[in-house]
Amino acid sequence: MADFIKRLLRTPQGAIGVLLVLLVLVIVLFGPMLAPHDPETLAPLTRYKGPSAAYWLGTDQYGRDIFSRLLIGARATVVMAVLATIAGTLLGAFVGTTSAFLGGRADELIMRTIDAVMSIPSLLFALLVVNLLGSSTVNALIAVAIAFAPGMARITRSVALSVRKQDYVNAAVARGESSAYIILREMLPNVIAPIIVEMTIRISFAVMLFATLSFLGLGAQPPAAEWGLMVSEARRYMHLSAGILIWPSVAIAVVAVGFNLLGDGLRDALNPRT
């Protein structure tokens, strides 16, 4: 494990990725405690202020402190994205592993169906599901999870197919273990590493997808401090103060870049060959 972390930190991607993700983690855990101002108090006298000692990143169109709103909004944006990705990954991993284990006709049918589901763009899929369930944060989470599952299933299947050929799986089949036992106890644990890499990279897509849903008015609702919603609300006032628009955009980008780099670093660390 220590060796693995050393390998991860040796690449520039891994090191910067770990740093950024740790920063995000700190903000998610302690953000609300660190926030110097209340994120939802309206202060008409301090609207559109530039950065200052009192307001580090300035104030928005209602005089709310942008820095505080970013610190508190991290939970709405990042935690939801991580949870949705994990849910989608678990669902996809299960379907993909099952498909690889069953093989033959069943595998063919499952994979072609997954291809079909993937022909609907994931944003459109999420829009449909959110509209179906009503716009709220939890529904957006379900939508993103369902939208991610087919892609993860496809990746898991290709990894699982190579695991399926291993001797220990054949041994389990020969012992007469049940299909559920073989899938859950023998195969899943061995396909986990590549899936974690893919999942890490997908968290950054989830962050963007969540923000996009909120931006289109189908995720978090005002006055929540969700980052995508902040960008959406800033559009009407951006010519008065560019900071309202820039800072939440930067926050989204930092999280997305962080998870992307961490994913690439993990891949290199798990794969010392390249």
Next chain:
Amino acid sequence: MSPNYIAKRLVMIVYTLFIVSLIVFAITQILPADAAVMMLGENATQDALAALRENMGLNAPVWQQYAIWLGHVLQGDLGTSLRTGQPVGPVMFEALGRSLLLAFLSIGLMLVLAIPLGIIAAVRRGKIADMVVSLISYAGVALPEFVTATVAVLVFADLMKWLPPTGYVPLTENFAGGIAHLVLPVCVISVILIAHVSRMVRSELVDVLHTDYIRAARLKGISRGQVLRRHALRNALLPTITIVALDVGYLLGGVIVVEEIFAIPGIGRQLIVAIQARDLPAIQAGVLIMAATYSIVNFIADILYAWLDKRIQYG
């Protein structure tokens, strides 16, 4: 490439569209919207609603409604909009045309920029040029369309006043004006594509440059440029076809956001309007058309790949 392969792929498209039609119909069935209420308004009498439901076949079992809808779709009738009372098909296909213009221009711009960037990064691997390209691609992948679009409007339309902020002008009406309106949307859509594809080109080319036949060609005394042009690029660029085709799914999602922000009356905007108004026939038609577009693009890409792969010659 055998006729068998093409036939198999065609069957797959039919299956894909069948599954999509099932999904779309299932989703629109669960949507808490009553088509009869949509058409007659909230104040309609119960009798009028009941009569219309009977008339529209809404009382029939779900599978029967699906069969009737599918029958109409197969005959080219995509239904009538609950919102406007107009047939959905012509409106959606007209909108699709505008979206495809946007998509093709974006893919064109992406190919012109992403492939050279990827090649430079691979050839100068580990040097400054490589790092700059990596940086661009990380930044591009990390910014969602709505952020790049909003910032682009702020900078190039509001502050610089170089380009119109939003709107759409048909190219047939006013070519220069139409192009000016397309510049920002096309650039915004291509950012993520450029980031993704340049990274893929780089990693493919890096892999190819490490193969034995490239080393053999170099040892034969052929210059680096010759090896790159005649041996490496052909093999490295081939997988790009598949990657670009798969990215079309992402592109169609991006088109939805970009059309909404730039007020372009394409299929993405039509879909958002339809979803917000719970206009079931329009949603069904729009999603079906999008899925069909994606499937057909991937079909063409697969055929193209198989065709090119057979004929690679080092001449």
